[in-house]
Amino acid sequence: MTPSSATRPGSLPYLGYGLGLRVEHYEALLANPGKVEWLEVVSENYMVSGGLPLVWLDRFRERFPLVMHGVSLSIGSADPLDEDYLARLAALAKRVEPAWVSDHLCWTGVQGVNLHDLMPLPYTEEALEHVVNRVKRVQDVLKRRILLENVSSYVTFADSQLTEWEFLAAVAERADCLILLDINNVHVSAKNHGFSSLDYLRGIPVSRVQQFHLAGYEQGERLIIDTHNAPVSNAVWDLYMEAVRRFGRISTMIERDDNFPPLAELMAELEHARALAEPLLQDAA
Amino acid sequence: MSTLQTIQQQMLQAVLAERTLPPHIVLGDDIADASSRLDVYRHGYRIRLRDALKVEFAGLQCMAGSRFEGMLDKYVEAHPSEHYNIRWYGSGLAGFLEYAHPWREKPQLANMAKMDWAISTAFDAADESSMGVADLSAVPPESWAGLRLTLQNNLQVLECAYNTDAFRRATDNGSKRPHLRRFAQPRQVLVWRRATTVHYRRLDDDEWLVLGASIQGETFASLCARLAACHGESAAMPRMVTVLKRWLEAGLIRGWDLA
Numbered sequence: 145m146t147p148s149s150a151t152r153p154g155s156l157p158y159l160g161y162g163l164g165l166r167v168e169h170y171e172a173l174l175a176n177p178g179k180v181e182w183l184e185v186v187s188e189n190y191m192v193s194g195g196l197p198l199v200w201l202d203r204f205r206e207r208f209p210l211v212m213h214g215v216s217l218s219i220g221s222a223d224p225l226d227e228d229y230l231a232r233l234a235a236l237a238k239r240v241e242p243a244w245v246s247d248h249l250c251w252t253g254v255q256g257v258n259l260h261d262l263m264p265l266p267y268t269e270e271a272l273e274h275v276v277n278r279v280k281r282v283q284d285v286l287k288r289r290i291l292l293e294n295v296s297s298y299v300t301f302a303d304s305q306l307t308e309w310e311f312l313a314a315v316a317e318r319a320d321c322l323i324l325l326d327i328n329n330v331h332v333s334a335k336n337h338g339f340s341s342l343d344y345l346r347g348i349p350v351s352r353v354q355q356f357h358l359a360g361y362e363q364g365e366r367l368i369i370d371t372h373n374a375p376v377s378n379a380v381w382d383l384y385m386e387a388v389r390r391f392g393r394i395s396t397m398i399e400r401d402d403n404f405p406p407l408a409e410l411m412a413e414l415e416h417a418r419a420l421a422e423p424l425l426q427d428a429a
Numbered sequence: 430m431s432t433l434q435t436i437q438q439q440m441l442q443a444v445l446a447e448r449t450l451p452p453h454i455v456l457g458d459d460i461a462d463a464s465s466r467l468d469v470y471r472h473g474y475r476i477r478l479r480d481a482l483k484v485e486f487a488g489l490q491c492m493a494g495s496r497f498e499g500m501l502d503k504y505v506e507a508h509p510s511e512h513y514n515i516r517w518y519g520s521g522l523a524g525f526l527e528y529a530h531p532w533r534e535k536p537q538l539a540n541m542a543k544m545d546w547a548i549s550t551a552f553d554a555a556d557e558s559s560m561g562v563a564d565l566s567a568v569p570p571e572s573w574a575g576l577r578l579t580l581q582n583n584l585q586v587l588e589c590a591y592n593t594d595a596f597r598r599a600t601d602n603g604s605k606r607p608h609l610r611r612f613a614q615p616r617q618v619l620v621w622r623r624a625t626t627v628h629y630r631r632l633d634d635d636e637w638l639v640l641g642a643s644i645q646g647e648t649f650a651s652l653c654a655r656l657a658a659c660h661g662e663s664a665a666m667p668r669m670v671t672v673l674k675r676w677l678e679a680g681l682i683r684g685w686d687l688a
């Protein structure tokens with residue numbers, strides 16, 4: 145069953161198939177946007193006072209629907225929310241008027257130190273309540289619902305009482321926020337922690353999912369590392385099809401952050417996503 | 430049962446430490462033990478900070494050569510990041526090189542880091558409009574003596590005892606690494622942004638004299654008097670006109686007012 149957009153809380157638009165905007169592809173993307181229907185921009189790259197980044201941002205804003213994706217909200221940190229960060233984020237959202245704003249279900253630092261990484265949380269009742277309160281505060285400041293993304297993780301905390309998907313689902317329901325489901329991260333964490341990626345998908349409430357991420361990883365010695373430096377793997381394409389069957393028509397995009405191929409290669413990957421998803425969606429309809 | 434705060438603090442300390450046993454809060458299993466799991470974060474933290482620095486300190490990389498990587502490693506171990514934007518992590522590097530052994534013995538390194546950082550901060554400083562020659566024609570002839578120029582806020586001047594700028598230039602142009610040269614007298618290098626492009630160039634000594642005075646808010650008459658003291662009365666005005674034209678063409682001037 146494909147949920148219609150009308151049944152989704154807040155009913156944000158469906159944007160189709162998009163890419164993460166990276167400086168390496170600025171020129172090529174403006175010259176030939178191909179079938180790229182929307183772009184995701186990393187918020188922090190444009191939370192600057194002026195200069196070239198904002199010039200480019202304005203150019204893309206004229207041509208594509210944009211969504212803002214942050215990496216430094218640190219929604220799960222025990223430190224107080226960074227109000228200066230939040231004010232700048234709100235100011236950028238006002239300028240860009242993105243279809244939506246997202247960040248990650250994680251913490252990026254504590255005691256004023258920033259690890260610049262998406263650190264996993266202990267899945268406890270205490271952490272849940274903490275995150276829920278902060279999401280509500282952020283949504284009040286931004287005057288919109290935000291999306292939170294599941295991260296790839298490499299450690300499990302002894303104190304965790306819930307599974308990752310139970311925790312994510314509970315945050316979304318209690319804080320009334322939406323979910324950016326990173327299919328690759330589900331796969332990476334499932335392999336690293338030995339859980340079932342299908343159990344994960346089944347644990348996520350259908351009506352909360354607003355966006356999918358697809359990306360590639362690197363096989364480490366024992367763990368697989370979410371590097372965003374490779375094409376989407378076959379296992380992740382399979383999981384993507386499962387996700388389309390469960391969640392229906394969801395705005396989908398490919399993230400590449402390193403080892404950049406020519407834009408045409410990313411576009412071909414994106415068309416592969418479309419080719420996999422569309423027949424499933426036709427069948428469902 | 431640990432609180433969220435305790436868990437995060439222990440995890441943070443474990444990531445920042447160069448080597449340490451994983452805290453008991455982290456579980457190991459058949460797939461990987463707790464140490465290898467923690468190492469993913471430890472390793473990632475260092476790589477990310479070093480990569481961010483490499484983007485910002487191109488001149489320093491050229492000048493330091495094979496010593497560059499070791500320098501970044503020491504900075505990363507000594508300075509946890511306090512910025513939400515990783516790009517700003519480099520703000521403390523010049524200060525670090527000024528006091529940390531052995532780099533403090535080679536002050537050209539800190540100077541180079543300062544210049545790289547000035548270029549980096551000018552890149553996304555606030556936008557400002559600049560004034561052209563035509564805008565100055567609005568100044569009534571009898572008011573020129575009291576004219577004060579308002580300069581771009583993004584403009585920075587660095588004192589250099591060495592040919593620091595040549596190393597950055599070599600990197601930007603992809604040309605051969607220059608030889609280090611100490612100036613007989615320190616020179617001033619101007620860094621500024623015009624529209625979206627960051628520029629840098631050495632200032633002539635007399636140009637710096639009047640630019641510095643202009644930044645301090647001195648009037649046109651006072652700038653001319655300073656040049657007259659260097660070059661004599663008759664040469665002062667033509668030189669002032671040359672310098673002023675150069676500033677206007679470079680987009681250094683934002684506006685003017687009258688004292």
Ligand SMILES: [Fe+2]
Binds near residue numbers: 293
């Ligand atoms: Fe992602």
